[in-house]
Amino acid sequence: MKPAPFTYIAASSLDQALSLKAEYGEEARFLAGGQSLIPAMNFRLARPAVLIDLNGVADLAGIDRSGGETIRVGAMTRYRAMERDQPFLKACPLFADALPHIAHPQIRNRGTIGGNLSHADPASELPAIATAMQARMKISSSRGERELEASEFFAGLLTTSLEADEMLTAIVLPTPKPRSGSCFLEVARRRGDFALAGVAAVVTLDDQGRCEGARLALCGVGDTPVDASDAAASLVGQRCTEQTIEAVAADVQKAIDPPGNVHASADYQRHIAGVLTRRALAAAHERVVHA
Structure with a gap:
């Protein structure tokens, strides 16, 4: 597998890189680590006419x-x-x-x-x-x-x-607010694979141990990362109990519309999203309590 022909330019400064991008526009792509771009080029899924290498721009x-x-x-x-x-x-x-x-x-x-x-x-x-x-x-x-x-x-x-x-x-x-805990969990077929579903949770407690704020975001269950913080808002003012967390997980499952794929059906992704939401919120809460 080989990429389509392209012009390679190693940028030595941010100004030079931005100037080149302004000149070539959509025809140019930036090369950072190359772990996604280079395979795409080798498969001819990406065919930039110009490759602007950023590895010499130390300020970035x-x-x-x-x-x-x-x-x-x-x-x-x-x-x-x-x-x-x-x-x-x-x-x-x-x-x-x-x-x-x-x-x-x-x-x-x-x-x-x-x-x-x-x-x-x-x-x-x-x-x-x-x-x-x-x-x-x-x-x-x-x-x-x-x-x-x-x-x-x-x-x-x-x-x-x-x-x-x-x-x-x-x-x-x-930086996290005081009395905050967080947790990220995912399910993948093998370690290192992209997640079939993943959940990032952040919980902030007040001085009485009630939820003061909660954030939730999911990966693998939509066309973009899914911000499910509206579902987590029901925790605010309450204690993070098994029942209140279960209610959030149920709301998350109703709110998302997973695409499904060859490895997991949409129903399975929805199920996993609920399980991970419960576990991530519970773990984030425990990390505050036992900090």
């Missing part, structure tokens, strides 16, 4: 915790760098749960958070994590910068709100 990588209430993760930050950054994992425990599920160590050595989110595979873990955490996407072009919430960034199956001349340059994650 790294984790910045100097923002106080936010953490900025550069788009070229690799999964392995996040896995090895204990302060980051402590501040963003959903990543600690989810990163080991992503493919295999060889893939995590090269793959990047920006490449993953820009690819927008709804079965991938990180779009659901970004949605659950209410991450903000920093987007740049030669025309300037803008920000989008994660829920606005994912527009459809393998589709984002990025314009032809734009690049996702950073992801801004809010």
